[in-house]
Amino acid sequence: MNTVNSTPAPVPAGEGKVVPSPPSPPSETSRPVPAPRLRRLGRVLTIIPALVPTAFLVAIVLALFALSGFAVNISWSPFQVGVRWPENFGWGFFGSDWDPLAAPPGQPHWGVMVFIVGSFLTAVPALFLSMAIGLGLAIASTTYLPRSVTRWLDSFVDLLAGIPSVVYGIWAFVLIAPIFGGTLNPWLADHVGFIPGFGPPPGLAGGTGLPVTIFVLTLMSLPITTLLIRDSLRAIPTDLWESGLALGATRWEAVRRISLRHGSRGIVSAAFLGFGRAFGETVAVAMVLGVNAAYPINFYSSTGTIAATIFGLLDSAYGNSHFLAALSEMAIVLLAISLVVNLVGRRFISSIIAYEVPGI
Amino acid sequence: MNGAGPANGGAVMSVQHLGVWAGEHHILDDVTLDFAPHSLTAVVGPSGCGKTTFIRSLNRMVEVTPGLVVNGSVLYLGQNIYDRRVNPVHVRRRIGMVFQRPTVFPMTVFENAAFGLRLIHTDEEEIDRQVTGALIRAGLWDEVKDRLDRSALSLSGGQQQRLCIARALAVRPKVILLDEPTSALDPVATQRLEATMQRLKEDFVLILVTHNVGQAARVSDRIAFLHAGRLVEVGPTEEMLERPKDPLTAQFITGRSEQ
Amino acid sequence: MADLTMSDSSSATEDSLFDRSFRTRWRVGFDRVVGWLLPLLFLVAILPILDLVGYISYRALPTLSFQVLTSTSLTRTDTLGVPILSTAEIMAFSTVLAVAFGLLGGVATAEFLSERAAGWVRMSANLLVGLPSVTLGYFGYFTFVLYFGWGLSFVAAVFTLAFFMTPYIFRTADLAFTSVPRHIREAAVGSGAAPHQYILRVATPIAFPQVLNGIFLAMAIGIGETAPIVLTTTLSTTLPSTLYSPVSFLTALIWENYAQSTATPAGRALVDLAFQAAFLLIVVVIALNVVVRVISHRFEKRLEGLYQ
Numbered sequence: 040m041n042t043v044n045s046t047p048a049p050v051p052a053g054e055g056k057v058v059p060s061p062p063s064p065p066s067e068t069s070r071p072v073p074a075p076r077l078r079r080l081g082r083v084l085t086i087i088p089a090l091v092p093t094a095f096l097v098a099i100v101l102a103l104f105a106l107s108g109f110a111v112n113i114s115w116s117p118f119q120v121g122v123r124w125p126e127n128f129g130w131g132f133f134g135s136d137w138d139p140l141a142a143p144p145g146q147p148h149w150g151v152m153v154f155i156v157g158s159f160l161t162a163v164p165a166l167f168l169s170m171a172i173g174l175g176l177a178i179a180s181t182t183y184l185p186r187s188v189t190r191w192l193d194s195f196v197d198l199l200a201g202i203p204s205v206v207y208g209i210w211a212f213v214l215i216a217p218i219f220g221g222t223l224n225p226w227l228a229d230h231v232g233f234i235p236g237f238g239p240p241p242g243l244a245g246g247t248g249l250p251v252t253i254f255v256l257t258l259m260s261l262p263i264t265t266l267l268i269r270d271s272l273r274a275i276p277t278d279l280w281e282s283g284l285a286l287g288a289t290r291w292e293a294v295r296r297i298s299l300r301h302g303s304r305g306i307v308s309a310a311f312l313g314f315g316r317a318f319g320e321t322v323a324v325a326m327v328l329g330v331n332a333a334y335p336i337n338f339y340s341s342t343g344t345i346a347a348t349i350f351g352l353l354d355s356a357y358g359n360s361h362f363l364a365a366l367s368e369m370a371i372v373l374l375a376i377s378l379v380v381n382l383v384g385r386r387f388i389s390s391i392i393a394y395e396v397p398g399i
Numbered sequence: 400m401n402g403a404g405p406a407n408g409g410a411v412m413s414v415q416h417l418g419v420w421a422g423e424h425h426i427l428d429d430v431t432l433d434f435a436p437h438s439l440t441a442v443v444g445p446s447g448c449g450k451t452t453f454i455r456s457l458n459r460m461v462e463v464t465p466g467l468v469v470n471g472s473v474l475y476l477g478q479n480i481y482d483r484r485v486n487p488v489h490v491r492r493r494i495g496m497v498f499q500r501p502t503v504f505p506m507t508v509f510e511n512a513a514f515g516l517r518l519i520h521t522d523e524e525e526i527d528r529q530v531t532g533a534l535i536r537a538g539l540w541d542e543v544k545d546r547l548d549r550s551a552l553s554l555s556g557g558q559q560q561r562l563c564i565a566r567a568l569a570v571r572p573k574v575i576l577l578d579e580p581t582s583a584l585d586p587v588a589t590q591r592l593e594a595t596m597q598r599l600k601e602d603f604v605l606i607l608v609t610h611n612v613g614q615a616a617r618v619s620d621r622i623a624f625l626h627a628g629r630l631v632e633v634g635p636t637e638e639m640l641e642r643p644k645d646p647l648t649a650q651f652i653t654g655r656s657e658q
Numbered sequence: 659m660a661d662l663t664m665s666d667s668s669s670a671t672e673d674s675l676f677d678r679s680f681r682t683r684w685r686v687g688f689d690r691v692v693g694w695l696l697p698l699l700f701l702v703a704i705l706p707i708l709d710l711v712g713y714i715s716y717r718a719l720p721t722l723s724f725q726v727l728t729s730t731s732l733t734r735t736d737t738l739g740v741p742i743l744s745t746a747e748i749m750a751f752s753t754v755l756a757v758a759f760g761l762l763g764g765v766a767t768a769e770f771l772s773e774r775a776a777g778w779v780r781m782s783a784n785l786l787v788g789l790p791s792v793t794l795g796y797f798g799y800f801t802f803v804l805y806f807g808w809g810l811s812f813v814a815a816v817f818t819l820a821f822f823m824t825p826y827i828f829r830t831a832d833l834a835f836t837s838v839p840r841h842i843r844e845a846a847v848g849s850g851a852a853p854h855q856y857i858l859r860v861a862t863p864i865a866f867p868q869v870l871n872g873i874f875l876a877m878a879i880g881i882g883e884t885a886p887i888v889l890t891t892t893l894s895t896t897l898p899s900t901l902y903s904p905v906s907f908l909t910a911l912i913w914e915n916y917a918q919s920t921a922t923p924a925g926r927a928l929v930d931l932a933f934q935a936a937f938l939l940i941v942v943v944i945a946l947n948v949v950v951r952v953i954s955h956r957f958e959k960r961l962e963g964l965y966q
Contacts, residue, residue, distance in 0.1 A: 102800045203882025208913075209916045282498060287515055319792075380788075
């Protein structure tokens with residue numbers, strides 16, 4: 040299926056106009072005009088299903104806010120106690136002290152900063168890597184390889200996106216992580232240990248920790264970045280590119296000086312959407328990073344991300360209304376960041392990208 | 400009928416038995432033609448006759464399209480541009496090209512003109528001088544001298560096309576190929592571009608592909624008529640227009656001269 | 659007109675095509691090197707995938723048998739019969755729901771909304787697609803498990819998964835119907851067709867392949883999701899018997915068992931089971947993608963004539 044790079048041609052709607060019963064000439068409206076009587080009822084009925092996605096989105100936002108008790112005092116079961124923020128949590132919510140199940144006389148703490156930092160620590164390096172590789176692949180595809188070859192290679196990269204997260208997780212956990220833990224991490228600790236943060240200890244022998252997480256996240260965001268950059272490079276008019284060559288530029292010079300400049304919007308978009316993917320990845324991260332409510336001591340250790348923590352800790356939170364509220368507030372933070380990143384990312388490109396690649 | 404003009408010693412470019420094939424089908428068949436200095440040759444013919452392919456063979460741009468095979472040779476100052484030891488990058492610097500649509504890059508006016516120069520030189524003063532010279536020759540200097548650092552996309556269509564010419568001139572080619580350069584321009588801009596071409600032919604060799612016989616009549620010294628990939632006839636402009644020797648030529652010229 | 663000539667470059671080098679200057683050789687050489695290096699980057703993408711598929715097959719195939727796939731015996735923990743059936747059951751219901759919402763919504767957007775409203779709705783759908791799966795899972799937990807009071811159950815999982823799949827189907831339905839060529843739409847209007855007649859008789863046959871593809875792709879995505887299931891239901895080894903019973907799901911099975919200790923034979927069996935589930939998932943996802951490609955190919959030829 041081909042990617043469509045333009046929004047659909049606008050079709051005028053007969054809003055509010057009184058249209059006479061005989062159909063208008065095709066040039067004025069291209070939507071069929073129903074009989075006047077049915078129109079009002081029909082219009083309402085038909086528009087309702089269209090609002091489904093917006094309704095879903097609104098529902099999600101409301102639900103998360105409601106569960107967290109933000110501005111709403113919930114006292115119906117299963118909550119025994121109405122939870123109200125910030126009275127119950129205070130500003131410590133963004134602190135670093137996370138201890139939700141502290142037994143009395145200790146106080147439970149809900150500082151989620153650890154997880155926010157953890158999410159960024161995993162997503163940002165993965166973004167850099169997947170953008171770098173994605174750029175390379177996109178340039179190779181559009182400039183250096185013949186069409187017959189790129190068709191197959193591009194499909195392969197798109198296949199990366201179709202693999203379920205949990206399958207990535209089990210492969211990475213069982214096969215890749217031990218390689219990291221047993222071989223790669225110690226080697227790195229020995230050889231690049233002079234860089235602060237990269238020195239020993241080299242983390243668990245099982246290998247779970249930041250390095251393998253970044254590895255997996257890079258693979259998972261790669262299809263998105265590659266596809267978006269590739270599409271923006273393909274959209275460049277041929278004669279623009281050829282003008283560069285005709286002035287004596289090599290392919291690389293033409294790409295660097297002309298194509299990347301022309302396609303810069305697509306590249307920015309790729310960065311945002313790729314970041315969104317890495318930031319929100321839940322299951323694979325939970326499997327190879329675990330849920331560790333502590334700042335990483337060095338590059339090889341584990342920590343927690345927002346998405347993986349919510350996923351991993353929900354079991355422990357059943358019945359504990361405060362805990363649930365804390366988790367749902369983390370979910371709000373996650374949702375807010377996701378929405379912003381996606382909104383900004385989509386701004387620079389047409390709203391229709393490749394619908395066949397999941398997650399875009 | 401071929402167009403062997405003065406012996407190779409006088410010609411800047413010399414096309415010799417040029418053939419271009421797409422699989423079994425030939426797009427150009429055994430074209431031989433010379434181009435003398437300070438001349439403007441118009442290449443005309445019905446659509447599909449291969450004139451675009453022809454002009455793209457003169458600076459090896461034909462290689463950018465996959466699947467085409469070129470035989471024969473094209474000599475630039477006696478050197479075959481298709482020699483295996485020659486890199487297309489060298490060829491294209493000496494033989495510049497202007498396309499049908501104005502293809503300005505998304506940069507400032509100055510950077511557009513300097514594009515080719517920046518690939519070769521690093522001396523800012525040098526680049527500055529060459530750009531100024533090129534803009535003057537393209538007849539654009541007065542209009543853009545105060546707007547050099549504005550985006551080139553803010554220029555009108557005709558100005559953009561002249562900027563493309565300046566861009567090509569900046570690297571000091573000896574030959575300039577023009578592939579229907581006025582087809583996207585309005586009549587006023589077309590006129591200005593034709594005036595520019597007439598000025599330029601005093602210093603360069605211009606090869607112009609056009610579907611407009613009137614334009615060929617106005618600006619060219621020589622007209623070469625291609626039909627179905629073959630060079631049917633070539634000769635001085637007035638001769639071709641008034642007394643074409645080949646019936647195919649006559650048919651084409653008279654059929655199109657209302658334009 | 660000023661004639662600015664370049665300062666004393668020898669015209670011999672200028673005119674020669676056999677330029678041997680260092681700078682040019684560097685430029686050309688660099689381009690050539692890049693031309694070899696960048697395509698090699700594809701290995702970075704391809705090798706992990708091959709390794710993943712290869713390793714999972716390697717772990718799953720030796721112990722995989724027909725019996726393992728189909729046995730629904732309750733006394734054994736190393737069979738996939740129950741998870742497979744349960745997964746199919748959940749997928750069936752979720753797909754029906756998602757198609758109901760997504761298809762109606764998509765068609766309504768394509769046909770009846772103004773461009774402005776459609777823009778908002780499409781943006782919502784795009785945002786939904788980009789949300790982390792845990793967000794939707796958590797939403798499902800709150801809404802269906804707690805608020806509606808269904809508890810951790812089959813229905814909660816079905817509805818949450820349906821929520822998850824709807825935006826995908828919505829987008830492709832919207833695109834499919836919007837892409838119906840304008841001249842066909844106008845021909846229908848010109849012949850006096852009412853909206854429902856146009857949609858049912860004219861647009862649907864044309865949009866059908868694309869919509870079908872969208873459904874298959876949504877299924878491929880849905881079957882690979884873990885969070886919407888794990889967060890809204892408890893897992894069991896029996897088939898769901900009532901609406902409110904616990905369920906089994908292939909991805910959830912992997913999540914439960916991937917880290918089992920391999921010290922005991924029972925533990926090893928569970929990990930092997932997880933690999934077998936993973937293998938099945940890969941097969942299903944690849945199969946669905948192939949089906950989508952086949953459909954695209956077949957219908958592409960049929961529809962060619964429309965786009966005059």
